[in-house]
Amino acid sequence: MSKLSEQEIEKRLLRFPDWEYYDDAIHAEFEFENFKDCFSAMSRIAFECEALNHHPDWSNVYNVLTISLSTHSAHGVTDLDFKLAEAIETIVEPEE
Amino acid sequence: MSKLSEQEIEKRLLRFPDWEYYDDAIHAEFEFENFKDCFSAMSRIAFECEALNHHPDWSNVYNVLTISLSTHSAHGVTDLDFKLAEAIETIVEPEE
Numbered sequence: 001m002s003k004l005s006e007q008e009i010e011k012r013l014l015r016f017p018d019w020e021y022y023d024d025a026i027h028a029e030f031e032f033e034n035f036k037d038c039f040s041a042m043s044r045i046a047f048e049c050e051a052l053n054h055h056p057d058w059s060n061v062y063n064v065l066t067i068s069l070s071t072h073s074a075h076g077v078t079d080l081d082f083k084l085a086e087a088i089e090t091i092v093e094p095e096e
Numbered sequence: 097m098s099k100l101s102e103q104e105i106e107k108r109l110l111r112f113p114d115w116e117y118y119d120d121a122i123h124a125e126f127e128f129e130n131f132k133d134c135f136s137a138m139s140r141i142a143f144e145c146e147a148l149n150h151h152p153d154w155s156n157v158y159n160v161l162t163i164s165l166s167t168h169s170a171h172g173v174t175d176l177d178f179k180l181a182e183a184i185e186t187i188v189e190p191e192e
Contacts, residue, residue: 039139039142050131050132055157056156059154061151061154
């Protein structure tokens with residue numbers, strides 16, 4: 001899995017308006033109605049992480065979930081991070 | 097729910113060696129064997145949070161869980177934070 005160039009990352013991010021690139025990772029913040037909805041989404045994301053064998057750096061405070069994705073072994077953002085971001089988008093925004 | 101004094105917090109923390117008090121909150125970090133074990137503990141903690149109607153500021157990276165507890169409405173640490181810390185300890189260290 002090789003690190004994507006900044007240009008490639010910015011190009012791919014056009015399809016991911018919730019996400020921003022900085023500090024060698026892509027980052028997003030999602031707001032839910034309450035803790036239960038937020039943690040339910042986290043549980044569904046956790047299954048995707050295990051399936052992809054790729055795990056986020058994420059934080060939660062009540063109804064807000066903050067996620068950062070990067071590939072440690074590549075020291076940056078790889079295709080795997082975009083795969084996980086795509087899975088996350090499907091979970092948090094199922095109506096789009 | 098009223099804010100506990102620093103002296104009272106430090107006294108109670110004697111029973112919670114995993115936890116430290118600073119920045120008006122109590123903090124702990126727990127390490128698990130892998131992501132699945134860590135997220136399983138988070139799920140069990142999430143149920144306790146809902147039961148107590150009290151929620152942590154928490155982060156996860158792979159097998160490490162970092163938790164901060166405070167009571168926003170009291171601008172500090174209250175009895176409720178220790179109730180949740182106790183529930184968390186029972187979940188993450190069931191053999192003690």
